Amino acid sequence: MRITFQDVFYTYNITGPALPSAHIDGVSFSVDSRETIGLVGANGAGKTTLLQLITGLEKPDRGQITVDGADIHGPDYELSALRSRIGLVFQSPEFQLFEPTVSEDIAFGPRNLGWAEERVHRLVSSALQAVGLDAAIFAGKSIYELSEGEKRRVAIAGILAMEPAFMLFDEPTAGLDDSGRQHITAILHGQKAAGKGYIVASHDMELLLETVSRFIVLENGRLLADFPTGEFAQYCEKLPHILEPTRCMRLVSLLRDKGIPIPDTVRTRDALLDFLDDLTPQKK
Amino acid sequence: MLTFDDVTVVYKNVSGQAKTAIDGISLRIRPGEFVTIMGANGSGKTTFARLCNGLIFSTSGSVCVDDVAVRPDDPKAILEIRRRVGMVFQNPDHQFVSTTVEREIAFGLENLGMDREVMRTRVAEMLERFDLKSARMKAPHQLSGGQKQRLAIASVLVMRPRYLIFDEPAAVLDMRHRRALMQAMLDLFHHTSTNTPHTLINITQHPEEALFSNRLIILHQGKIVLDGPPEKLLLQEDTLVRFDIRPPVEFSAFIRLKKNKFPLTSVDELFLSPIL
Ligand SMILES: Nc1ncnc2c1ncn2[C@@H]1O[C@H](COP(=O)(O)OP(=O)(O)OP(=O)(O)O)[C@@H](O)[C@H]1O
Ligand SMILES: [Mg+2]
Numbered sequence: 417m418r419i420t421f422q423d424v425f426y427t428y429n430i431t432g433p434a435l436p437s438a439h440i441d442g443v444s445f446s447v448d449s450r451e452t453i454g455l456v457g458a459n460g461a462g463k464t465t466l467l468q469l470i471t472g473l474e475k476p477d478r479g480q481i482t483v484d485g486a487d488i489h490g491p492d493y494e495l496s497a498l499r500s501r502i503g504l505v506f507q508s509p510e511f512q513l514f515e516p517t518v519s520e521d522i523a524f525g526p527r528n529l530g531w532a533e534e535r536v537h538r539l540v541s542s543a544l545q546a547v548g549l550d551a552a553i554f555a556g557k558s559i560y561e562l563s564e565g566e567k568r569r570v571a572i573a574g575i576l577a578m579e580p581a582f583m584l585f586d587e588p589t590a591g592l593d594d595s596g597r598q599h600i601t602a603i604l605h606g607q608k609a610a611g612k613g614y615i616v617a618s619h620d621m622e623l624l625l626e627t628v629s630r631f632i633v634l635e636n637g638r639l640l641a642d643f644p645t646g647e648f649a650q651y652c653e654k655l656p657h658i659l660e661p662t663r664c665m666r667l668v669s670l671l672r673d674k675g676i677p678i679p680d681t682v683r684t685r686d687a688l689l690d691f692l693d694d695l696t697p698q699k700k
Numbered sequence: 701m702l703t704f705d706d707v708t709v710v711y712k713n714v715s716g717q718a719k720t721a722i723d724g725i726s727l728r729i730r731p732g733e734f735v736t737i738m739g740a741n742g743s744g745k746t747t748f749a750r751l752c753n754g755l756i757f758s759t760s761g762s763v764c765v766d767d768v769a770v771r772p773d774d775p776k777a778i779l780e781i782r783r784r785v786g787m788v789f790q791n792p793d794h795q796f797v798s799t800t801v802e803r804e805i806a807f808g809l810e811n812l813g814m815d816r817e818v819m820r821t822r823v824a825e826m827l828e829r830f831d832l833k834s835a836r837m838k839a840p841h842q843l844s845g846g847q848k849q850r851l852a853i854a855s856v857l858v859m860r861p862r863y864l865i866f867d868e869p870a871a872v873l874d875m876r877h878r879r880a881l882m883q884a885m886l887d888l889f890h891h892t893s894t895n896t897p898h899t900l901i902n903i904t905q906h907p908e909e910a911l912f913s914n915r916l917i918i919l920h921q922g923k924i925v926l927d928g929p930p931e932k933l934l935l936q937e938d939t940l941v942r943f944d945i946r947p948p949v950e951f952s953a954f955i956r957l958k959k960n961k962f963p964l965t966s967v968d969e970l971f972l973s974p975i976l
Binding site (some may be wrong): 428434457458459460464478508534551557558563564566567569587590591592593594595596619660663664666667670671676685689692693695696697 | 711713714719729740741742743746793806842843844846847849866868871872873874875877905908916941944945948949950953956957960961962964970972
């Protein structure tokens, strides 16, 4: 599946729905649904709006959004079919959770797709496992009895259970503990291994560097840059007001300055710590 | 002083099932302390915060703010406690009451019947500090996630409460705004011109934020499992991972470099300023 934006403009309508939105100011790009993409930009740059435009939740004022060449707002286009293929995980889980219990909430999507109850059951339990929630404790819980991090995990599980071909994540790791973060990383790696892509809007550069192959940078509703992950460091120098090296990247250059020969292949925290673990002890 | 004496919170749901969210916590937080609270999802952090300003009450044990007990049967005391303890929530949507950003910030001051001129200065200061000037006439629900969070913080800070509890307000902020928030906390912390010092509690999943504070408390299944200076606790990597906390990368690197006998005396040598 190929998603294409052609000179898309969108202005938030004051009397419109109360979804958090910003302006989109003439954006064009094209992505294949097998790609893994990081969407970055300051608060208010338009990341959330862009994701909502992709699923047709918001309609552009001007310009066109096409999926495999078909205008998603065209007269014969079935938006509901599109939404079952593209799963969006909202930034605020509240916008997404509405069934009385955790398991019913996760089952809602796949049931709506008309899938057999047995399959729905299986999907619910594997989705709970994927986000690190113990089914014995959480399946029957009311969504009002969840902590914020637990809510975010349930919201992610609900989209996963629909097995969409392409996923959009809005700040998936915000508020998650370390093990939650590791579960998200594993989910993204799993999607990728299954040939399914995603767009992750996030400020968590470490997560993105581990999970995406392409970056799209927004600033004030405009597309400022679009580059492969390998060029991240260069773009930090080009766009210092938006992109900056991660703590890990900063530490690597500091350690190199101290004479520790860290190879270029070491980019992530885990890789750096593994390298330091195996470093030959210094002689007295 | 914030005093917890053997406090337990048990949530009961409609079908009668019970969940112990806070499990026998005793603790003192002295005026002028800057405390960071960390812990896994569901470990009880938000429940702890809500206890401090009377949003919920202990099932057993007592919570006191200075000399006032936080109890459900004393509405006047609860009002007083909410004036003393300001809280910035994890999810700002629940917090807004006004039609514009500017009025939202002024709301609490208006309620106190504050002098117009003072009010205008304080609101302007907050709009400036939290980068909300251009959004001042917008409705709170029209803001982006990060802007909402900044508005929530500004509306609490403008009241200058003595105790301030931040429940993960930085979770959806970009780096620039996270830095501005930490700076705002530091400013409050060092604000010594008032004779009653501010007491700050920052709940976070970002371990490096703990380095701004002078005490780190770790919750695990409703209990306090570690309590001490952040720069000491963050070196206990093996213990921390059991509580789903990962030390900042500099600490993890320091531990490994020390093990392999690299000549380092302090983890500070691995930090470039600024901390964030
Ligand atoms: N209203 C409620 N009814 C029943 N159980 C609840 C309720 N609120 C929270 N809990 C449970 O109490 C425990 C503590 O919740 P709390 O919100 O304090 O955790 P937290 O540490 O803030 O988590 P997070 O990092 O996800 O925000 C969790 O297991 C949660 O599921
Ligand atoms: Mg919480």
